[in-house]
Structures are given as structure tokens and as C-alpha cells.
Amino acid sequence: MTGLAAAGDVLVGTPLQTTDWAFVWQNRGYLLQGATITIVLTVASILLGFLVGFPAGAIEHYGDGPLRSLVRGAGVVLRGTPILVIMIFAYFVLPLDWAFVLPVGDAFQAAVVALGLRSAAYQSQIFRGALGSIDAGQLEAARAVGFSRVGAIWNVAVPQALRRSVPGFQNEFTIVLKDTSIAFAIGLGELLKRSYDLMVSQTTAALELFLAISLVYFVLTFTTNRALDILSTRFAIPGGDD
Amino acid sequence: MSHQPPLLELRDVHKSFDNEEVLKGIDMSIERGDVEVLVGPSGSGKSTLLRCINRLTEIDRGQILLDGEDVAGPDVDVNELRQQVGMVFQDINLFAHLTARDNVTLGLRKVKGLDTEAARARAEDELRRVGLADQADSYPAQLSGGQKQRVGIARALAMDPKLLMFDEPTSALDPELSSSVLEVMEELVAEGMTMLVVTHEMRFARGAADRISFLDNGRIVERGPPAQLFETPEHERTRSFFESIASEA
Numbered sequence: 001m002t003g004l005a006a007a008g009d010v011l012v013g014t015p016l017q018t019t020d021w022a023f024v025w026q027n028r029g030y031l032l033q034g035a036t037i038t039i040v041l042t043v044a045s046i047l048l049g050f051l052v053g054f055p056a057g058a059i060e061h062y063g064d065g066p067l068r069s070l071v072r073g074a075g076v077v078l079r080g081t082p083i084l085v086i087m088i089f090a091y092f093v094l095p096l097d098w099a100f101v102l103p104v105g106d107a108f109q110a111a112v113v114a115l116g117l118r119s120a121a122y123q124s125q126i127f128r129g130a131l132g133s134i135d136a137g138q139l140e141a142a143r144a145v146g147f148s149r150v151g152a153i154w155n156v157a158v159p160q161a162l163r164r165s166v167p168g169f170q171n172e173f174t175i176v177l178k179d180t181s182i183a184f185a186i187g188l189g190e191l192l193k194r195s196y197d198l199m200v201s202q203t204t205a206a207l208e209l210f211l212a213i214s215l216v217y218f219v220l221t222f223t224t225n226r227a228l229d230i231l232s233t234r235f236a237i238p239g240g241d242d
Numbered sequence: 243m244s245h246q247p248p249l250l251e252l253r254d255v256h257k258s259f260d261n262e263e264v265l266k267g268i269d270m271s272i273e274r275g276d277v278e279v280l281v282g283p284s285g286s287g288k289s290t291l292l293r294c295i296n297r298l299t300e301i302d303r304g305q306i307l308l309d310g311e312d313v314a315g316p317d318v319d320v321n322e323l324r325q326q327v328g329m330v331f332q333d334i335n336l337f338a339h340l341t342a343r344d345n346v347t348l349g350l351r352k353v354k355g356l357d358t359e360a361a362r363a364r365a366e367d368e369l370r371r372v373g374l375a376d377q378a379d380s381y382p383a384q385l386s387g388g389q390k391q392r393v394g395i396a397r398a399l400a401m402d403p404k405l406l407m408f409d410e411p412t413s414a415l416d417p418e419l420s421s422s423v424l425e426v427m428e429e430l431v432a433e434g435m436t437m438l439v440v441t442h443e444m445r446f447a448r449g450a451a452d453r454i455s456f457l458d459n460g461r462i463v464e465r466g467p468p469a470q471l472f473e474t475p476e477h478e479r480t481r482s483f484f485e486s487i488a489s490e491a
Contacts, residue, residue, distance in 0.1 A: 137333045138336075140331075140335065141335035141336070141337070145328075145398070145401050146349060146354075147321065147352065147353055155352055159339050160339045237339050238381045238383070239380075239381045239382070240383050
């Protein structure tokens with residue numbers, strides 16, 4: 001761990017200093033709070049993305065008329081705009097003040113809205129594709145026993161489409177988790193912002209700080225992906241898709 | 243004696259897709275307990291005719307009466323109607339994510355509103371009826387084609403239909419797998435189920451049908467008891483069709 005420091009002479013900015021690792025360790029509590037904000041932000045954004053993106057995907061696949069055009073249009077705009085622009089827009093332009101509902105700050109709310117809606121635009125495509133891959137004959141068979149169209153979609157297509165969405169969802173989860181770091185731009189004290197602030201107070205610790213938080217990001221993406229793998233296996237249809 | 247209307251009556255039924263008329267005025271009536279087999283070359287309108295009866299397809303002109311009631315009447319709930327007219331598909335179309343049992347219980351619970359226990363008991367009865375009591379926990383991908391189609395029949399039977407329609411139920415199956423499905427169908431015939439069957443299985447048609455209708459190009463060319471159509475058809479077109487079927491088999 002001491003690396004180059006073992007060579008003897010200590011230069012400011014030399015990587016991997018024992019003292020700099022000690023600085024990271026001293027501030028572990030502060031960084032872990034940042035990691036907690038990152039996790040909560042990810043979960044909230046993914047949840048918003050799911051709640052908006054799933055119906056949006058269903059409307060794109062099954063819907064028609066102006067509603068579908070509207071949903072498609074919104075998706076194209078959100079997918080075509082950089083997340084940084086969406087986030088700055090959400091923070092500085094949208095009049096967000098939900099603090100009376102949730103005791104969280106404006107920056108957090110703006111970050112959830114930005115990441116959540118952008119994620120919805122991508123999640124809608126995951127679900128649209130998955131719903132489209134379900135054989136229409138199954139829906140017709142459900143109609144033939146007396147299900148309404150919505151009942152057939154809900155009871156037959158949705159449970160199968162959710163299973164088929166897991167791989168796409170794993171990517172999306174990873175992307176959202178990593179992109180929470182962009183909330184740095186609107187001053188939200190998530191993991192990256194906190195490590196940056198620490199670096200400003202001890203510039204020699206830059207490498208150590210960013211290595212440490214990279215490890216945190218990696219552990220988070222790795223564990224959630226593994227968890228989704230397990231979920232996918234757990235809910236796999238015995239014998240595979242028919 | 244009181245006069246009962248036929249269970250199913252078709253009056254001058256017309257249907258077009260993209261300016262191509264696939265049903266050109268079909269008249270037919272089926273009494274309770276009758277077994278009607280529809281035969282005809284592909285594209286003759288057989289499947290469309292079935293799909294019009296449970297309104298998976300809407301007709302353009304004419305009338306379809308189930309138990310004397312217009313299936314397209316203003317007071318008819320199409321989802322109610324479909325419970326009364328069971329359908330078994332060529333592509334089987336089992337719900338891939340559900341066990342054989344739950345393929346049957348889904349409609350019982352969510353459409354008929356039975357509680358879990360009652361639905362389960364009913365499903366197991368129906369699976370026993372088609373010889374699959376021991377496969378209740380199997381998923382579609384774990385069943386053979388013939389077993390899957392029998393689950394499809396159980397699923398339709400569970401809704402207590404007045405009429406059961408089969409759309410080429412064995413066409414997607416290997417011949418050795420078809421026989422189990424045909425046996426179940428023959429049992430239903432023996433039980434007195436009213437059935438409308440599109441099939442190329444001439445042995446079934448000859449043995450089980452009260453009447454056979456030969457459809458060609460959107461019209462019923464000839465209709466009558468099996469012996470008449472097989473042995474003394476009135477029309478040359480009917481004769482040549484049955485000959486071509488016989489030479490294939």
C-alpha cells in the first residue's frame with residue numbers, strides 16, 4: 001500500500017501515500033454518508049423510472065393515437081438530451097418544492113426527477129421490447145376465455161415481459177448508479193461531491209480518494225447486478241420460455 | 243313441446259379483409275349436442291368463421307346467434323360471450339409462465355371470480371378429464387405438444403362453455419402426439435358437448451361428426467352427414483377435395 005513512498009523521498013502529489021490513505025480513512029464516515037445519498041438517489045431514480053417507464057413502454061407497444069405519439073416524443077427528447085443538461089434544467093428551471101412532502105433538499109429532488117425521467121425514457125424501451133416479444137397468441141387465448149384487453153395484458157404479457165426485462169434492467173441500474181455522480185454539478189453532496197471537497201482540502205489525496213470511491217461504485221454495481229442475476233434465476237420459468 | 247332455438251345460428255355472414263371477401267354469405271345452424279366439422283382448403287375461411295363466432299373478428303354483414311341471441315347485440319358483453327364459447331387453438335397458446343394447473347385457474351379466478359381453492363379443485367378436475375392429473379405442476383415448456391393441447395382443452399372446458407370450437411387442434415402436432423388429443427375430443431363428443439371443429443383429421447370427422455361442412459373460397463359448397471360427403475358428394479369440388487386429402491394421408 002505504501003508503494004512509491006517506500007522509495008524514501010516524499011513529494012507533494014506523489015501517489016499512494018500512507019498519510020493520504022489515513023486521510024481517506026479519517027473521513028470514511030463523511031464519505032459513507034455520501035455513498036448513502038448515492039444509494040438512496042439511485043433507488044429513488046430507478047423507482048421513478050420504473051413507475052413512469054413501465055406504463056410508457058406499454059403505451060408505446062399497445063397504445064395508439066395521440067397518447068402514444070406524446071409518450072414516444074417525450075422519450076425521444078429525454079434520450080436525446082445529455083443527462084447533465086436535464087439535471088441543470090431540473091434544478092434551475094423546474095419549480096421543484098416538494099420539501100413539505102419529503103424532508104429532502106431541492107438538489108436531491110431535482111436529481112431524482114432528472115435521473116428518474118431519463119431512466120424512464122430508457123426503461124420504457126426495455127419494457128416495450130419485452131412486451132413485444134410475448135407471442136400475441138397468448139393474449140388472444142386470454143381474450144378467448146373472457147379477459148378484457150387490459151386484463152390479458154396484465155395477467156399474461158406483463159409477468160413474462162418483466163422476466164425478460166431483467167438483463168436490460170441490469171444495464172439501466174448500473175448506468176443510473178454511475179450517473180448519480182452528475183448530481184455533483186448541482187451541488188448535491190453525494191459520493192463524488194464529498195470526495196471532491198475532501199480533495200480540495202488535501203490535494204495530495206486525490207488519487208487515494210478517487211480510488212476509494214471508484215471501489216465503492218464498483219462494489220455497488222457488482223452487488224446489484226449479482227442480486228438481479230439471482231432474482232432472474234429465482235423467477236425463471238421452469239423449462240424455459242415455451 | 244316448447245321450441246328451442248338452435249344453439250348456434252349463422253345467417254348470411256360476410257367478412258372481408260382489405261377488400262378481399264373471405265366469408266361470402268355463410269348460413270349454418272348447430273343444435274345442442276351436435277358436432278359439426280368444417281373442412282376445406284387453407285384460405286377457405288374456416289378459421290375466420292370460428293373467430294367471428296367469439297368475436298375475435300367482427301363480421302361485416304349478417305348475424306350470428308348464440309342461443310337465439312345476437313352475439314353482436316348492444317347488450318352483449320363480449321367478455322361474457324367468450325366464456326360461453328370455448329376455443330382451442332392450432333398454436334395452443336398456453337400461458338408460458340404458468341403451470342398446467344394455473345393455465346386453467348387463471349380464467350376461473352380472474353374472469354369467473356372463483357376463490358383460489360375452488361379454482362384449483364375445478365382445474366384439477368378438468369386436467370383429470372383430459373388425462374393430465376399428474377402434470378398439474380408442469381410448465382408448458384416441460385410438456386409434449388399433445389399434452390399442451392390437452393391443457394388448452396382443459397382451459398377452455400373450465401369456463402363451462404355452451405359451445406367448444408377447435409381450430410385445427412392437431413395440425414401443429416406430430417401424428418403420434420395427435421392421437422391423445424383426438425381421444426380427448428372423442429370423449430367430449432361422447433359426453434354430448436356441442437362442438438365446432440376445423441380439422442383435416444378425416445378419421446375424426448367420419449367417426450365423430452354429425453355433419454360436415456365443406457368450405458371453399460368463402461362459401462359452404464356442401465354440407466351433410468359424413469357418409470354423404472365422403473361417399474356420395476353432390477359437387478365435383480367436394481369429391482376432388484376429399485380425394486386430395488385421402489391421398490395425403
